Amino acid sequence: MQSSEKPARLDATQIKRLFSELKLPQLLASRGSPIDIMCPFRDLHSPPRNNRPECRLWFETHPHLHCFHVHCYEELQELNTYLRLLITGTTEFPDIPGSARIPGDYAYARTIEKRLPKILQKFRPISWPPNPIEMDVPTFLKRLGVFKKADHIWIGNVRDSGQPRFSVHFRTLTEWTKAPPPRSWAYTCGAAFIPGSFARTDANVAAFRLLILESDALGGVDTVAVVRWIEEEFDLPLLAVVHSGNRSLHCYFQHPGAEWLAIYKPTLTAIGFCPSCLRSSTQPRRLANQIRMENQAVQHLLWINKINHL
Numbered sequence: 001m002q003s004s005e006k007p008a009r010l011d012a013t014q015i016k017r018l019f020s021e022l023k024l025p026q027l028l029a030s031r032g033s034p035i036d037i038m039c040p041f042r043d044l045h046s047p048p049r050n051n052r053p054e055c056r057l058w059f060e061t062h063p064h065l066h067c068f069h070v071h072c073y074e075e076l077q078e079l080n081t082y083l084r085l086l087i088t089g090t091t092e093f094p095d096i097p098g099s100a101r102i103p104g105d106y107a108y109a110r111t112i113e114k115r116l117p118k119i120l121q122k123f124r125p126i127s128w129p130p131n132p133i134e135m136d137v138p139t140f141l142k143r144l145g146v147f148k149k150a151d152h153i154w155i156g157n158v159r160d161s162g163q164p165r166f167s168v169h170f171r172t173l174t175e176w177t178k179a180p181p182p183r184s185w186a187y188t189c190g191a192a193f194i195p196g197s198f199a200r201t202d203a204n205v206a207a208f209r210l211l212i213l214e215s216d217a218l219g220g221v222d223t224v225a226v227v228r229w230i231e232e233e234f235d236l237p238l239l240a241v242v243h244s245g246n247r248s249l250h251c252y253f254q255h256p257g258a259e260w261l262a263i264y265k266p267t268l269t270a271i272g273f274c275p276s277c278l279r280s281s282t283q284p285r286r287l288a289n290q291i292r293m294e295n296q297a298v299q300h301l302l303w304i305n306k307i308n309h310l
Helices: 012-021 026-031 073-088 106-123 137-144 164-169 173-178 220-234 258-270
Strands: 035-037 055-058 064-067 153-156 191-193 205-208 210-214 238-243 249-254 301-304
Touching: 012 026, 012 073, 026 035, 064 073, 064 258, 106 220, 106 258, 137 173, 137 238, 137 301, 153 164, 153 173, 153 191, 220 238, 220 249, 220 258
Parallel strands: none
Antiparallel strands: 035 055, 055 064, 191 205, 210 249, 238 249, 238 301
16 A cells, blocks of 8 residues: 655665665665665576676665566565565555656666667577468467456557447457457557456556567667567567568567666667657557558568577
8 A cells, every 4th residue: 555645764774774684785875776786586587697786776765676577576576565564664655666756777778779789790580580470369369478367458450449439449368269350450559458448548457468669760680689689688578579561570578567667668769669669558569460451461470489489
């Protein structure tokens, strides 16, 4: 439960106890909140490839840890609850840093922007594109492995939202399986919606399931290169790659959470992904093997997890 009162700052004794609990040098507290540290659950990540701190600690009003890896999410949530109780005496908290309050890591983004030519050279695939994968929409959505039974998934075209008659575009995976969408319904999005939705708005979002990235600046080969780098650098699972039916690729990732996205949005922009696809998970993105109406091209599925390799 979030408190509506203005939060008090942690005092020196609380901060000292927090750093002692996390086995961090007390000197680090002098840098101010937040600081970057090694993740307490680093052994849950993929084998580390560098020694860059991957976890961020806030300690101004309450202790809060966030890691850019996804495999330690549940453990960190438990640790955050424990630390709040230990340091503040309550599990309530004042506005956990959210996507609107966490500053983007622009310093890291500038570093990666300078390294981009080397990243492209290292991670470009030997051959591209692969042969398209034939798969209907319900099977594709199931194979992504992120949607829950009660999730309502939107499928349609850009303007199929906002009026009660558009409720037909919001269905569960079971319902889509029984009645697959017409191939002219070319878009989906990364959010799961609450039952009864007919508008693709943030207010109707039940959960974020997918982060779907697109680049108009990078060609297909270079898009694949930065996607492979993201997988290695952040341990962020890539789920599928869909051709737009024009020039770009739509790259489906498991959604890493609003906090991660707020921190690394500048980095994703710096390596060439469109800012528009980073603003909201309710924005339409190309759906595999549907028809792009402008030119009647197929939006081919080029890669999906557990079938082939980039």
